[in-house]
Amino acid sequence: MNWDGFIWFAIPAVALWAAAGVLVYTRKGRRTAEVLMLTGIGVFAAFIALLWAGLGRPPLRTMGETRLWYSLFLSAVGFITYKRWGYKWLLSFSGLMAVMFVLVNLLKLEIHTRHLMPALRSVWFVPHVTVYMLSYAMLGAATIASVLQLRRLNRGAPDGKLYDLTDNLIYAGFGFLMLGMLMGCLWAKTAWGHFWTWDPKETWAFVTAAAYLTYIHMRLRRNYPKLTAWVLPVAFVLLMVTWIGVNYLPSARGSVHVY
Numbered sequence: 321m322n323w324d325g326f327i328w329f330a331i332p333a334v335a336l337w338a339a340a341g342v343l344v345y346t347r348k349g350r351r352t353a354e355v356l357m358l359t360g361i362g363v364f365a366a367f368i369a370l371l372w373a374g375l376g377r378p379p380l381r382t383m384g385e386t387r388l389w390y391s392l393f394l395s396a397v398g399f400i401t402y403k404r405w406g407y408k409w410l411l412s413f414s415g416l417m418a419v420m421f422v423l424v425n426l427l428k429l430e431i432h433t434r435h436l437m438p439a440l441r442s443v444w445f446v447p448h449v450t451v452y453m454l455s456y457a458m459l460g461a462a463t464i465a466s467v468l469q470l471r472r473l474n475r476g477a478p479d480g481k482l483y484d485l486t487d488n489l490i491y492a493g494f495g496f497l498m499l500g501m502l503m504g505c506l507w508a509k510t511a512w513g514h515f516w517t518w519d520p521k522e523t524w525a526f527v528t529a530a531a532y533l534t535y536i537h538m539r540l541r542r543n544y545p546k547l548t549a550w551v552l553p554v555a556f557v558l559l560m561v562t563w564i565g566v567n568y569l570p571s572a573r574g575s576v577h578v579y
Contacts, residue, residue, distance in 0.1 A: 336360030458493030
């Protein structure tokens with residue numbers, strides 16, 4: 321399998337996720353929505369597996385390839401958290417965001433090669449990137465939950481259940497984020513001889529982790545609820561800069577993290 325076959329998996333997955341996002345709001349369609357969401361996840365996971373076999377390497381090198389994993393993990397995290405807490409918007413949001421990244425890949429197919437540069441031929445390659453993608457999916461869902469909580473706070477009616485959802489997503493997402501960073505340090509040591517060099521990507525990763533740690537400390541103290549809720553949208557912007565934006569900064573020229 322190569323990228324030529326992507327459309328035959330992408331269109332069914334998009335249709336299934338979109339239908340699930342609509343049907344979940346109907347009285348008799350919730351069970352059907354769950355089945356459609358899971359089927360879409362399965363179809364997309366099948367393409368990733370087949371692409372992996374066709375490329376002869378993990379599809380994790382380019383932005384297009386990482387968008388595949390973000391779509392997969394975001395839809396899966398959305399489904400799991402929906403089943404746990406029952407928020408219908410979680411299923412719709414995760415499906416919508418997954419569809420968005422799929423459409424970006426459909427409209428902007430990038431050049432993919434079968435070979436990896438020497439620095440990427442490491443045992444840390446797959447776990448490092450996949451753990452980060454899983455973290456990004458959880459932190460993205462937590463950001464939407466925090467925005468909804470802000471609306472409730474402005475009305476003077478905070479939702480304790482929504483706090484539990486946001487906190488659990490942040491705890492898990494932050495844990496995976498730190499695990500990914502630790503794997504990156506070990507990988508950097510074997511590839512370049514240093515655990516940490518304050519490369520632009522590493523610097524922004526540190527800033528992002530500090531932002532999420534700030535949220536955790538503020539929630540534990542339970543002071544300034546509105547200010548605490550605002551931390552997550554800001555932290556997610558920093559996360560997007562770390563993931564995508566750094567590559568376009570002048571300081572990133574010559575960075576070992578820009579391939």
